[in-house]
Amino acid sequence: MSRDSKMDVHLDVSNAGYVGRMDVIEGPTGRRRRTDAEKMRIAAESLVAGARVSEVARRYGVTRWQIYDWRKHLQDGRLAVDGRSTSAPAFATLMVDEPPTGRVIVDVVVGDVIVRAGRDAEEAHLARVIRAARMAR
Secondary structure: OEOOOOOOOEOOOOOOOOOOOOOOOOOOOOOOOOOHHHHHHHHHHHOOOOOOHHHHHHHHOOOHHHHHHHHHHHHHOOOOEOOEOOOOOOOOOOOOOOOOOOOOEEEEEEOOEEEEEEOOOOHHHHHHHHHHHHHHO
């Protein structure tokens, strides 16, 4: 290594392959900025029954992990459109079936013995009958 007046140390490096000038190209960097609406749409599409996250990611040119992140934000209410939070309460329709009318019969099979009990059978009595059926085998 030799001393240079402009530098403290001059490195002995080959200049082979040195281009001499580097151009900076303006324009898209490969990074895409997606709006919250796009993120919500993509995340919702990945939640459809039968959808594969990897296929949805490939279709939109994103990674699976981005979609998983957007899904989490969607569930937490952190992903909003037009400044509105998406975490509004949501309710599922509750449907209650009426209890069956008539006599309900439960069949309990213990080996070759069948114990039939109605809806009004007491639990303790039913337990004694099943125990007796097991002992009789």
